[in-house]
Amino acid sequence: MARKAKPGDGHALKRFRWWQMFSRSLFHLQLSAAAGTTQLWSVDVRLGGDSNGEVWAQLYLDGRNQARSKLPAAFAIPGGTIEVATSNYGVKRCHYVSDDGTSRVLMPDPASAEGRRARLDRKxxxxxxxxxxxxxxxxxxxxxxxxxxxxxxxxxxxxxxxxxxxxxxxxxxxxxxxxxxxxxxxxxxxxxxxxxxxxxxxxxxxxxxxx
Structure with missing residues (x-):
């Protein structure tokens, strides 16, 4: 069952660093917004957990923190929900499920381990x-x-x-x-x-x- 999300504090999304390869997962979703603009939603998961060992997913909109949740998480955003879940080995689900029921996987950040693995799959x-x-x-x-x-x-x-x-x-x-x-x-x-x-x-x- 998904945990209830808490409001974010508006802090900026930090850039992915190479030494975070197996301790952090970062995914992005670009959605169309009003007047032909786009919104960039991002999900940041620190796999090592906090000081209590609890793993959180942080939700960002255009680089600013909007919400956070323990996992598994379900973030309501315009037009649907972003669902996030982990196993002991990493993120096992990071999907955008639209209101009409269609689902798609968020794109991993190119600098992340997931992004590098996706690049190998393409090339x-x-x-x-x-x-x-x-x-x-x-x-x-x-x-x-x-x-x-x-x-x-x-x-x-x-x-x-x-x-x-x-x-x-x-x-x-x-x-x-x-x-x-x-x-x-x-x-x-x-x-x-x-x-x-x-x-x-x-x-x-x-x-x-x-x-």
Whole structure:
């Protein structure tokens, strides 16, 4: 459920810096306004969260802060709503849903990690598709090899074992390989998050606790 947005304080949108590549996501939406003018709406998400670890989305109009909200967020703007949600790996949804029900993804800032990944997709589509395919394969392998071991660990907990018995996994990998699988899965899900691809089984099955 989307959180209630709070009014903004009018501060200026800060420029995206290269060192914020994996700690900040910035998206833009250009909409037609009255008398042939345009409005530039921007959504800024600091993925590291505030001092309390809470992740906020900030909404800007032509570079000035209009509203802020904890995630998932739904910002009402003229003609529709901007919906924002994250996973543990980045932004999984940043869409403008118009009043007639049509939806479109906001454009990532060119300097952001999402923007650079989108540029690779435009300039090297074959390579981009290959990277996307590898990401899916890595996540499928991590699930197939990891889930049986996880179930065994859970059923070894005394109350669970007493209630349903103990499951013995047919797969037992060395610690270094399990760690490698986890790291590879995190990298793969992060790559998918840069394209706002999210599947609750692939990207959220073992390692994600996102909204």
């Amino acid at each position: 090297r589509p074959t390579l981009s598709r290959a990277i996307g395919f590898v990401s899916v394969v890595v996540l499928v392998v991590a699930l197939v090899l990891g889930v049986p071991q996880l179930i065994e660990d859970i059923t070894r907990i005394p109350p669970v074992a007493e209630a349903i018995g103990t499951f013995v996994s047919p797969i037992h990998l060395p610690v270094w390989m399990n760690i490698s699988l986890i790291v590879a899965a995190i990298v793969a899900s992060t790559e998918r998050a840069l394209r706002m691809r999210y599947n609750w089984i692939l990207d959220g099955g073992l390692f994600d606790g996102g909204d």
